[in-house]
Amino acid sequence: MNDTAPTPVPSPAATETLSGGAGAVSTALRTPTPTTAKRLRPRGGAWLATLPLLIFFAIGFGLPAIAIAIGAFTTSDDSPGGGGTFTLSNITDSVQGAYWTALLGSIKLAALTALIGTIVGLPLAQAIATSRFRLVREFVRSGSGVLANFGGVPLAFMFVATLGNAGEVTQKLDLTKHGWSLYSFTGLSVVYLYFLIPLMILTITPALEGLRVQWREAAANNGATTLQYWRHVGLPILLPSLLGGYILLFGSAFAAYATAAAMVGASVPLISLQISNALSGNVLVGQGNLALALGLDMIVIAVLVMAIYLPLQRRSAKWLA
Amino acid sequence: MTTHRARTAAFAAVLTAAALSLSACGSAGTASTAGASGGAKDAKTATSAADFGGMDALVAAAKKEGTLNAITLPRDWANYGAIMDAFTAKYGIKIQDENPDGSSQDEINAITSRKDQDRAPDVVDLGSAFALSAASQGLLAPYKVTGFDQIPDSMKDATGLSYNDYGGYMSIGCDAKKVAVCPKNFSDLLNPAYKGMVALNGDPTKAGAAFGAVYAAALANGGSLDNIQPGIDFFGKLKKAGNFNPVEVTPATIQKGETPISVDWSYLNAGYTDKFASQGIQWQVSIPSDGSYAQYYNQAINKWAPHPAAARLWEEYLYSADGQNGFLKGYATPALFDAMKTAGTLDPTAVSKLPTVTKPFTTFPTQAQTDAAKKVVTQNWAAAIAG
Numbered sequence: 001m002n003d004t005a006p007t008p009v010p011s012p013a014a015t016e017t018l019s020g021g022a023g024a025v026s027t028a029l030r031t032p033t034p035t036t037a038k039r040l041r042p043r044g045g046a047w048l049a050t051l052p053l054l055i056f057f058a059i060g061f062g063l064p065a066i067a068i069a070i071g072a073f074t075t076s077d078d079s080p081g082g083g084g085t086f087t088l089s090n091i092t093d094s095v096q097g098a099y100w101t102a103l104l105g106s107i108k109l110a111a112l113t114a115l116i117g118t119i120v121g122l123p124l125a126q127a128i129a130t131s132r133f134r135l136v137r138e139f140v141r142s143g144s145g146v147l148a149n150f151g152g153v154p155l156a157f158m159f160v161a162t163l164g165n166a167g168e169v170t171q172k173l174d175l176t177k178h179g180w181s182l183y184s185f186t187g188l189s190v191v192y193l194y195f196l197i198p199l200m201i202l203t204i205t206p207a208l209e210g211l212r213v214q215w216r217e218a219a220a221n222n223g224a225t226t227l228q229y230w231r232h233v234g235l236p237i238l239l240p241s242l243l244g245g246y247i248l249l250f251g252s253a254f255a256a257y258a259t260a261a262a263m264v265g266a267s268v269p270l271i272s273l274q275i276s277n278a279l280s281g282n283v284l285v286g287q288g289n290l291a292l293a294l295g296l297d298m299i300v301i302a303v304l305v306m307a308i309y310l311p312l313q314r315r316s317a318k319w320l321a
Numbered sequence: 322m323t324t325h326r327a328r329t330a331a332f333a334a335v336l337t338a339a340a341l342s343l344s345a346c347g348s349a350g351t352a353s354t355a356g357a358s359g360g361a362k363d364a365k366t367a368t369s370a371a372d373f374g375g376m377d378a379l380v381a382a383a384k385k386e387g388t389l390n391a392i393t394l395p396r397d398w399a400n401y402g403a404i405m406d407a408f409t410a411k412y413g414i415k416i417q418d419e420n421p422d423g424s425s426q427d428e429i430n431a432i433t434s435r436k437d438q439d440r441a442p443d444v445v446d447l448g449s450a451f452a453l454s455a456a457s458q459g460l461l462a463p464y465k466v467t468g469f470d471q472i473p474d475s476m477k478d479a480t481g482l483s484y485n486d487y488g489g490y491m492s493i494g495c496d497a498k499k500v501a502v503c504p505k506n507f508s509d510l511l512n513p514a515y516k517g518m519v520a521l522n523g524d525p526t527k528a529g530a531a532f533g534a535v536y537a538a539a540l541a542n543g544g545s546l547d548n549i550q551p552g553i554d555f556f557g558k559l560k561k562a563g564n565f566n567p568v569e570v571t572p573a574t575i576q577k578g579e580t581p582i583s584v585d586w587s588y589l590n591a592g593y594t595d596k597f598a599s600q601g602i603q604w605q606v607s608i609p610s611d612g613s614y615a616q617y618y619n620q621a622i623n624k625w626a627p628h629p630a631a632a633r634l635w636e637e638y639l640y641s642a643d644g645q646n647g648f649l650k651g652y653a654t655p656a657l658f659d660a661m662k663t664a665g666t667l668d669p670t671a672v673s674k675l676p677t678v679t680k681p682f683t684t685f686p687t688q689a690q691t692d693a694a695k696k697v698v699t700q701n702w703a704a705a706i707a708g
Contacts, residue, residue, distance in 0.1 A: 077433070077458070098703045105707075160568060165517040166499075166578040176517065183567045265524045267560070267567040269703045273524070280426045282529035283695055285454045 065299065071292035090293035098269065103297055105269040106254055109185065113192040114249035118242060120193070121200025128201065129208040141205065144198035151195050152258035159191050160263065183264050191259060196249050203248055207241035240313045247309050251302065271298060364629035368481060369465045370637060373630070376467075379637065380412060382630035389416045389631040392431055392442035393423035397572060397596065399487050399588045400651025407647060408638050414631050424527070425451035432460050436625050443632035445621050448529045450691055452483040452619035462622040464633055466640040471660035475685070476617060486639060487588070487653035488617030490608045490678060491537035494590030497603035499581040506609040507541035507555065510582070511562055519559055520566040520580035522589070526699050528569075533616050534584040535698060536686070541612025546686040549694040550701065557705035565706065572596065575604070586616075587676050591652035606676045615682040617656065642666040652676065 072090050077083035093099065128140045162169045163182045170176060181187055211234060219229040235242075257272040266273065275294045278287035363372065364382055373379040383389075389408075396402030396418075405416045419442065420427060428445040432455070435441035447455065455461050456478060465481040477484035493510070495503035500518065504510050510519050522530035539545070539552030559565040566580060574580040575593055583590060587608055594604040620639060626632040638644045645655035649671040661667045686694065 097700050101703060101707070157573065160574070160579055161577055164568065164577075164579050165566060166581070181517070261524075262569055263567070265521075265567040265569060265706075266526070266703045267565075267706050269707055274526075277524060277527040277699075280424050280430070281527035282424045282426070282448045283450075283526055283532045284699065285426075285450045 068292045068295050068299070071289045072296045074289060076286045076289040090290045091296070093290055094293040094297050099271070099274055099294060102269040102271045102274045103294075103301075106271040106298075107301065109189065109192070109268070109270065110250045110254035113189050113196055113253045114246050116189070117193055117196035117200045117249045118246045121197045121245070122204060122238075122242065124197065125201045125204045126208055129205050140201070144201045147198035148195055148202050151256060153262045155191065155194065156259045156262035159187075159194075163187070163190075183267060185268050188260060188264055188268050191263065192253050192256065196253060199252060200245050200249060203245040204238070204241055207238055211237065243309055243313055247305060250305060254298070254301070364633065365462070365626070367629070367633060368463050369469075370467060370633070373633075376637070379630060379634055383414060383628075383634035384412060386628040386631045387414060388628055389414050389635055390441065390443045390627060391416050391418045391635075392428050392445060393420055393425075394418050394446060395421045397589075397592055398651075399489075399653040400592070400647050403650065404639070404644060404647040407643065408635065411638070411643075412634065414634070425529070429455055429460065432623050432625070439627045441625060441627055442623055443626040443628045444635050445623060446486065447483065447619045447621060449617070449619060450688070450695075452478075452621055453688060455621065456482040460624055462624045462626065462629070462632075464622050464636060466636050468640045468657055468660065472640075472656050473659070476656055483619045483621035485617035485656040486620040487648040487651075487655050488615055489587040489589075489653050490676070490682065491533050491612065491614045492585065492587035492590045492606050492608045492676060494575075494583040494585060494593060495605050495607075496575070496578065496581040497605050498601070499578055503605045503607065504582060505607045506611045507538050508611055510559060510564060510584075513562065513564075515564045515582060517563060517566050518580070518582045519564045520568050520570045520574070520583050522570045522583070522585045524569075525702055526695075529616070530586050530589070532695070532698065533586065533614055535702075536694065537584075537609065537612035537614035539612070540614055541609060546684070546690045547693070549697050553698065553701050553705045556702075560706050567706070575602070576600065586653075588648075588651050588653035591674075591676055608676050608678050610679040613678070613680040613682045615654075616685070646671060649675075 072094075073086060073088065075083050075085050075087050075090075095103070128137055131137055159167075159182060161167055163175070163180070164170065165176065165182070167182070170180065170182075182191075215233055216229060219233055224232070255272060257270075257276060260268065260270050261273055261276065271294055275291045275298075278284055278291035278294065367373055367379075370376050370379045373382060391405070394401040394405065396405075405418065408414065409416055419431070419440075425445075425448040428442060428447060429451060431442050432445065445455075452461075461482045463478075463481040469477070469481060469484070472484050493504055493506075497503055501514065504512065504515065521534050522528050525531040525535045535552040535556065536546075536549055537552070538555040539549045542551040542555045544551035556565060566582075568574055568580055570580045570583040570585055572593065575583065576597065587606060590604070590606040594606060597604050620636060622629075622632045622636065639648075640657060642661065645657045645661060646666075646668040648655040649658075649668055652675060654675070655661070658667070
């Protein structure tokens with residue numbers, strides 16, 4: 001496909017939204033297909049097109065976020081002292097003791113697995129993107145699509161059955177004697193990578209396919225080695241997409257819940273598990289709004305990560321303009 | 322994830338309701354609406370069968386409603402599957418059991434979020450803390466079953482808002498095929514032979530059964546109903562010894578052999594014995610004498626029950642000899658155990674099959690004691706078990 005019609009530079013969606021009109025024009029020029037040509041319209045009413053998205057965003061994200069924020073600062077309806085009065089105790093409790101440990105645990109797990117996922121996923125995706133066999137590319141892409149969405153209890157049980165204490169592989173290879181335990185931080189990381197790496201492949205492949213062969217040839221003509229090509233051309237161009245992929249993986253791992261719940265319980269402290277314990281359990285009563293405070297903490301973390309990501313992404317996007 | 326599941330369940334419930342109303346259109350549909358508007362006012366406020374004008378009238382009113390919305394009743398938990406089937410067979414009232422694997426909090430959420438809706442749960446089966454909390458929030462309808470006076474005072478709310486239905490002891494289940502010598506007491510669990518084997522029914526800050534296990538372990542290790550910390554320390558020690566297995570016990574993990582030793586309610590563990598006997602798993606159950614701990618669940622009616630008569634009939638059924646023996650056949654101790662023993666209505670074979678209790682547990686923790694214990698578990702469990 002990229003032999004015939006040159007695709008715009010990686011991460012087309014991100015580039016377009018960030019560079020606005022100019023980006024749209026350049027994209028249209030580079031891909032002279034009828035659909036994109038229609039986008040050349042007066043800028044005046046363009047914002048109208050985003051209105052449905054904005055409305056959806058306000059209802060789907062804004063309202064719940066406000067509800068969470070309000071709930072986090074009030075007492076639960078079923079708390080002993082009655083509900084609805086202003087309190088700071090939910091927020092202060094949520095950043096102390098076991099909850100703080102769980103928040104740090106989640107960040108650690110998400111940051112690490114996302115990093116490994118990015119580092120492992122990139123060369124894999126490159127190998128697949130440059131593969132001459134179209135069938136392999138299609139197969140891996142659809143396979144990745146399936147695996148990236150394969151989470152929750154089925155995934156946990158699959159690993160329990162193969163690599164758990166009584167798992168088939170564990171017993172055949174006597175892995176327990178070699179110090180292997182699925183029910184640890186390492187074990188959980190391995191399970192997360194099972195869906196994070198395919199997710200990375202899925203995210204980064206379009207960007208890799210956007211790397212034009214001509215750039216590589218130009219670099220080679222000027223005497224650059226493969227390493228130099230990647231160092232000075234390939235990776236800088238890929239950086240926004242790589243960062244985006246990392247953020248996506250981070251978010252995916254940070255919010256994952258069911259797999260960990262079924263597999264490790266409290267032995268790997270995670271914020272998502274704590275929220276579930278506070279929100280829907282058989283033991284704790286009146287903790288609903290503490291769960292909202294924990295949710296607010298997660299939102300803050302996500303916003304912080306985005307706050308770091310966006311300027312970086314914009315900076316590297318400049319090279320592409 | 323949980324809200325997602327709840328939403329899926331709700332969605333499924335709506336679909337079912339829609340399908341039902343479609344298939345039962347015409348005469349049946351109009352009849353049920355007429356019944357609801359006619360008898361509902363009385364049914365919603367009735368506090369005993371006498372308010373209906375006797376059992377027969379209650380049965381008739383419930384039959385008119387035709388459906389009972391139950392929630393979070395797992396079929397393999399205290400024989401609920403058979404009990405629900407028997408109820409339907411006896412009265413011809415369909416039971417819609419929503420979200421069978423949910424928790425007490427899910428039940429409360431369903432009551433509060435679906436007030437005055439047809440798909441709200443009619444009856445709930447709650448952990449004690451939730452029953453108290455729901456009663457104080459005014460979510461429950463008072464109702465006294467026929468045998469109400471026979472339920473011991475310590476096991477019921479005097480006004481009939483909620484009362485104990487069935488209970489059991491904390492027990493140790495063990496796969497005798499995988500484990501050479503099955504542990505009998507908490508002290509046995511530290512044996513190095515049980516590496517990676519000892520599992521709980523979830524996280525004690527979420528699952529009532531796991532919380533009970535920690536309480537029992539506390540009693541076994543010098544703790545008391547006022548001091549649950551020794552129980553947490555015990556599981557910390559178990560973790561350090563490499564014996565603790567964090568996988569949540571389910572029938573599937575037992576079948577796979579991933580949780581060969583499980584500390585869980587006696588009625589669940591004993592139920593697994595039956596369930597897996599045909600599959601060659603010799604599941605043995607013992608009730609530890611060093612950490613003897615028991616707990617009851619509670620039965621209550623939603624104040625805004627969409628099927629108020631069916632809800633009350635369900636309570637009557639659960640506290641009839643049939644219903645109580647149903648729990649008993651699921652290895653749970655029913656609330657009317659003593660009264661039925663005196664009356665001679667207990668099912669003798671079911672009684673003989675109950676796991677042996679060498680040290681009876683007599684004093685239940687007070688609400689204050691439980692609350693304090695939960696706080697300690699919430700703060701210290703993760704730290705003791707992490708790594």
